[in-house]
Structures are given as C-alpha cells and as structure tokens.
Amino acid sequence: LKLQFLYLIGTSPLTMRATTMRRAIARLQTQRRTKAEVVNDTQYFKKILIANRGEISCRVTETCHKLGIPTVALYSTPDMNSKHVKMADEAVHVGDAPSKDSYLRMDRILQACSDLGVDAVHPGYGFLSENADFSKALAAQGVEFIGPNHKAIHAMGDKIESKLIAKKAGVNIIPGVDGEIETKEMMFEVAEMIGYPIMIKATAGGGGKGLRIAWNKEEADVEWDAAKREAAASFGDDRMLIEKFIDNPRHIEIQVIGDKHGNIVYLPERECSIQRRNQKVIEEAPSTFIDQVTRDAMGQQAAALARSVDYHTAGTVEMLIDSQRNFYFLEMNTRLQVEHPITEEITGLDLVEEMIRAARGLNLTVTQDQVKINGWATESRVYAEDPTRNYAPSIGRMTRYIEPEGTGVRVDSGISEGSEISVYYDPMICKLITWGETRDQSIERMNHALDDYVVRGVNHNIALLRDVLTSEEYQKGDIATNYLPKAYPEGFAGHVLSDEEQAKVFAVSAVMRHLNENALTNAPVKNRTLYLTLLEDKTVAKVAQTGENCYTVDLDDVKVELSNVEWNVGGPLLKAEVSVGGAGFSRAESFQHLSSKKELKLTLQYMGTPYEVQALTADQDAVVDFMPAPKVLDTSKMLVAPMPGAVVDVLVSVGDKVNAGSELMILEAMKMQQSLLSQVDGTVKAVNVAPGDTCEDEQILIEFE
Secondary structure (H helix, E strand, C coil), X not given: CCCCEEEECCCCCCCCXXXXXXXXXXXXXXXXXXXXXXXXXXXXXXXXXXXXXXXXXXHHHHHHHHCCCCEEEEEEHHHCCCHHHHHCCEEEEEECCCHHHCCCCHHHHHHHHHHHCCCEEECCCCCXXXXXXXXXXXXXXXXXXXXXXXXXXXXXXXXXXXXXXXXXXXXCECCECCCCECCHHXXXXXXXXXXXXXXXXXXXXXXXXXXEEECCHHHHHHHHHHHHHHHHHHHCCCCEEEEECCCCCEEEXXXXXXXXXXXXXXXXXXXXXXXXXXXXXXXXXXXXXXXXXXXXXXXXXXXXXXXXXXXXXXXXXXXXXXXXXXXXXXXXXXXXXXXXXXXXXXXXXXXXXXXXXXXXXXXXXXXXHXXXXXXXXXXXXXXXXXXXXXXXXXXXXXXXXXXXXXXXXXXXXXXXXXXXXXXXXXCEEEEEXXXXXXXXXXXXXXXXXXXXXXXXXXXXXXXXXXXXXXXXXXXXXXXXXXXXXXXXXXXXXXXXXXXXXXXXXXXXXXXXXXXXHHHCCCCXXXXXXXXXXXXXXXXXXXXXXXXXXXXXXXXXXXXXXXXXXXXXXXXXXXXXXXXECCCCCCCCEEEEEEXXXXXXXXXXXXXXXXXXXXXXXXXXXXXXXXXXXXXXXXXXXXXXXXXCEEEEEECCCCCCEECCCCEEEEEEECCEEEEEECCCCEEEEEECCCCCCEECCCXXXXXXX
C-alpha cells in the first residue's frame, strides 16, 4: 500500500491551532507546571499518531504540542483540508469517505506507524478507540496504545461480560438477565419476568447506538428488529441483552484515571441527562443532584471496577440514578469521553496528558485526596441538525463560521470556515464549554456564547440548547433522561417569544432595516417609519436615531430603546443594550442577521431561533397584498427524504400496494438509521433510489399512483 503524505513540516507549533482551545489548555497547564517532564532524555514519546478525525484529533494534538511531541493525523479523501490535518505535523491519507474504507482500516494505520517511526497511538473516541484487536496489533508492532490494555477493552466492551465483572466487583447492577438474549421470544419471556419498560441493548454498543426502549410487547417487537439492525451496521455484532429500564432516571457518569503502578483516582461526576436518541446534548459538572456521600459511593464503585480489570488510563463508568439516589451500573467506556472537558475545567487536570503519562509508565499527577471541585462547567454539543424536524441531520459547507470568545469560554471544534459537514461522519460541529465560579455564572456564559456563535451553511441545534438552558426546570436542576420528550411532547418548534422578547425582535429588525436603507442612499435619514410583520403579528415601527449608536423604536403599544448598538451593516452579529417600556437596559444582547433579501424580509436569529420579519416602507406596504403567493409542491403522493443520508435498503417495488404505516425504506445518516414509513394507502408508481445511493434533504424517493 502506497500512502500519501500531505504535510511534512517538522515539529514547530502551527498557527492554525484553535485560539480558544489553546487558551483553555494553556490555563490547565499553568495550574500545575510550566514544562513537560523529561523521561529517559525524551519527552514522553517521539511521535504520536492520532487515529481519529475532527475535534478530538485537534484536542489531542493540542496537548501533544504542549508537551513537545510531534503528531501524525489521518485523513479520508473528503477530510484532506480539514482543521485536524492542518494542525498536525504530518498527515496520512487512509482511504475514501466511508469509515470502513479509511478510519477503520487498521492495516493502513499500522503501516503509517511503521513508515513514520510512530511509537504511540492515541485513538480519541469512536472508530478504533475500543477495539481490542487494534490495541493488540499495535503492541505486536512495538507501538504503545494510549488507552487501556486489550483485556480491559474486551471485558468492558462486551455488555454481558462487563455486567458480570461489575457485579463481582461490588458495583450496583440494573435488574435483568446475565447473558445474551438470542431470540425475540426469549426477550418477551425476560420482559414478562422483570416487567416493562425494558432496555434492548447491543452487547457491543455505545454512544446510544443499538439501544432501544420498549414500554410494551408491541413496541418491543418493533424495537428488537431496529436495535439488531443498527447494532450490526455500527459494530458488526447484533447480539442483544435485556435490562429493566429505570423510569425517569438521571444519567450520571464517573471519570476514572489510572496508571501502570496501580493508582486509580475517581474524579467528580458529570451530569449527562439531557439527551436525544440516547445521545447526550448538554452536560455539566458537577451535578446538582449528587451529594458528597453519593459522590464518594459512586466513585469508589467506579474505581473498584477499574481495578478489577487492571485499568491504567482514562475511562468513564456510566450509571443511572433514580429519585432516591440509588445508582446502577450502565456501562464502562474504555476511552476518552466526548464530554471530558467539563471535568478538566473543574479539576484543572489535562486528561489527555494523564493518558499519555500513563501510557509512558509515569504516575498520575494527582492523588485521590488532592481532587477538588473548583467552580462549575457546562458543555453544549452543537450539532449540524434540525431539532424542529426530529433532529434531521444537515450537510453542507460552512459558509460563515465565527466561534465565540470570552472569559470562561472554551471551544473544542474540528471546524473552520469552509469546512464540509458530510453525511459520512458524526454531525457534531463543536463542543462549547463554559466555566464559572457558580452554576448560574456558567449557564449565563453559555447563553451568551451560544448567542455569539455564528454558524452558516448548515442547520444547527443552538435554538434547542438555548431553550433548554433558560428553562425553569434546567435552572432548578430538575432534569432526567426523559427531559426533552417531556418538555417538547410535540417536538421542538423553536423558542416561543414573550411579549418583551417580541418587542426586542421587532425593534432590532426595524433598526437593521433602517441602517440598511441608509447604507443604500446618498441622503441617509435619522427617522423612518416601517411596517413590520412577524408571523401573524403586525406593528408600525417609528425609528429615530437619538445619538451616536442609539435609537428609539416606537411600536404600536410599547417604546423600545437601543443603546451602544454595534453592527457592521450586513454583518452577522448586532449587539446592543435594550430597554423595553422604560425598564432598565439589559446587558448587551446579541442578535444575528441571517439574511435581508427575500421578499423584503429579513431573518433575525435571537436566542438561537430564527425569526422572519417583513419590514416594509409605506409604499411597499401599500402593494404587498397584491403580490402572488409562492407555489407549494403537493407531496401527498410522495415519500420525501426527511434528511440527507445514504439508502440502506428499499423494501418495496413498483406495483406494490402499501398501507399507511408500512415500512418503505431505511436511511442512514451520521451513523444513525431511520425507517421511513408510508403516510398513505396506495400503489407504488416509481422508486427513484436504490440501496447504496445517497439522497438530499427533501428529495423525492418514492412516488405513488
């Protein structure tokens, strides 16, 4: 195999590193020491290959460069110009877009290690990070795996074996059956024995894949098939186990770190209960729910489990906890966790460095009695998806991308302006992390950071994140894993504006339109009357400039004042202090300008949600009702793609008769599968795609007579 080398640029730091992440890592470093420890005349390892992509590859590269260790990145064909490639000292092409042809090709990664003199590999998370065969193959080649030994990976990676080991180690176990459930009939028998609801779990699962909840026999019948299919596609292993589902639980996890000298330390818990599709969306550390007694009990059980498998790196023991603080083992992830930054923020530790030290045979930098909680940290996972359309993934190019900055703000991303979000990989844009001395301060900083985060070219979930963080339940810490379906039983539809918030949106829209009009004329004016429409609400806005960067906007029923307005006309972000109805001015708020061209409308993003406001002059308002309405495509006799994705299977042919609710097709996007059902009774007239094809969002897949 001939490998392509994209960069061979020495070991000096690169200017392409993310400045926000660099600040965060530098802060962690200075809390403990100012230079890397020298071991046998070399700093840890000669060269580390990072067997991953995106933000976690960037994250590991940061710590390696901090320690003076050169890095090698991997890239698939579409990732050639990605941020993680530019940050590394060398990069190796490992194949085409599908993971099985690139990031999962152990043979090509092992060859790269040999060709480039790599003596250690950090796997990140996902891909080969929990593959025992990969760990063994590296060891056979004399390359250190920066992770646990292969026996620990195997033991904890199999959900059946890990449950038996945890039980033996004295860890609390969820009621269920110790062993594989081989058939659907066995599942029904177990369910009758332990009672519904049940969790149907892939034995090799992780990250929410191959996991389904069934509340009755009818749901179990359907979810069994879906879980097995997804497990086979994701892990090549469709074995299942069944456990009792703990209703209304919290999902709380314990970070452990260990070294090769037998030292095991547990760190403060992470609260991970805000989830969609069994995947985490918002995390925080510590948890509002956990007291010190429970924290120590959970930590001691997690450490005992780690010791039982001779664990010597970073790992996470995930648990479910009920309303009485009874906690139960869920699984152990034998890798660096996605949400590890919030633990770093409240402990001052660099977990990637701890992993590298452990792999090199060094002691941990901290003992159990030195672990303290400093402040509060929140993490929001910003995804390229549309939460108003059942989290449909979004693909495309980042046409504009500006990361937020500020005190206590950290951005871990693998994205830069011009980056492509592909159907082949996870839809995460970034992990946005904020630290504060208190929980309230951490949340406040997160809200401001989300408001300042400019993402253009793809849909995103910032509106959902913003809505959750400002909800009364979240503010009080009253959350559980069912929070999202409970808070949005009909699905998330965007933030619902209060009267005061709507007045702000109207006023800022009027000022934006006013400044736009002035920018297009040689005779700018200070006053202008505009006619505004937002959804069904209309108002007249009288705009007046009252001073430098100061405006008043008289609406039909309230006066709004804007002070210290900062906006480059046409730019993405307007900031202003706003007063509604004579109340005091708010702290500077951010309003994003998305567009102002379509049908005399401008689209404004506020609190993460876009609002389309029609802003007309008097002449335009007089004729707008005479404009023809746009035509709408009739899709009643079509199956339309709800998201971009790859066609896994087509279950019908031309001429087949189907009923409403019949399964027609299976799509896969960003490693998740979705069954597409018929919405009508009818006969198939045309099938426009075949297995292996990719489809665009809203593409017509099947037509009916």
